[in-house]
Amino acid sequence: MKTIKYSKQREAIRAFLCGNRSHPTADEVYEAIRRQFPNISLGTVYRNLNLLSECGDIRKLSYTAGPDHFDYDTSDHYHFVCRDCGRVYDMPSICLPELNREAGAEAPGVIDSHELVFYGICRDCLAKGEKKASGE
């Protein structure tokens, strides 16, 4: 088991994620932490985000071709991904044990109980799409 030493940069990253419910990307974390540590590098942010997710302190969400998102909430919950803007939302309070049982029986492997993702278009992007369509 690898030893982990204290670093104030890592604690700042952890604290930022903890107080943030929006599943920020590495770049968003970088921009936020930079206000506190102007010299921090993006590489360090990536290294720490990966470290924290390997420890199980946070979850790394790789659900699109775009940038990964990071979630401080490691409890079981599903996500919704907007195909338009790439944002990741929590799927509120949906618990589907019968789904996992039913799906698990036919799946080509073992499904992580909380690794279920719905894809669609979020309300923000729907609103923008309608605005654009009516304007043309």
Next chain:
Amino acid sequence: MKTIKYSKQREAIRAFLCGNRSHPTADEVYEAIRRQFPNISLGTVYRNLNLLSECGDIRKLSYTAGPDHFDYDTSDHYHFVCRDCGRVYDMPSICLPELNREAGAEAPGVIDSHELVFYGICRDCLAKGEKKASGE
């Protein structure tokens, strides 16, 4: 509406995908088509895959940080993604209208009925993992 002209490269790509149930990546398509058109370029493969998916002839599956996968089967069905090897599998014959209704009611947007993805570890990778674990 943009005019689309015939190209033998595109038809070869379409034919390859049609006869392939494994959701190949652009690179896998490239390697396969190269046997028929040794001078085809990866850029052309990407352009045609995007063109075909814009036409609705195929589906582009962007479910991980790794390479996208392409699916000739455009009918409604769900997918399983292996977090280990990145492969995409079909979820066989699972139809969950009650899931879409229940989930849709609380979702932060409109869910595409067939855009539901289960993440986990596939049987192949489970087998490899066990082999590696027992060997150490």
Next chain:
DNA sequence: GTCCCTGCAAATCCTTTGCACTCCT
């Protein structure tokens, strides 16, 4: 003092794009 962590830059992976040329219609 040792080893982890950092900042920086270069490298990597996947995908898109600009350009000159070719092929379809």
Next chain:
DNA sequence: AGGAGTGCAAAGGATTTGCAGGGAC
């Protein structure tokens, strides 16, 4: 002829990695 399609190479976004110096223990 006109414009879509091609091959090639360069550019692009996101992430990882190598290295020399700095900090935790």
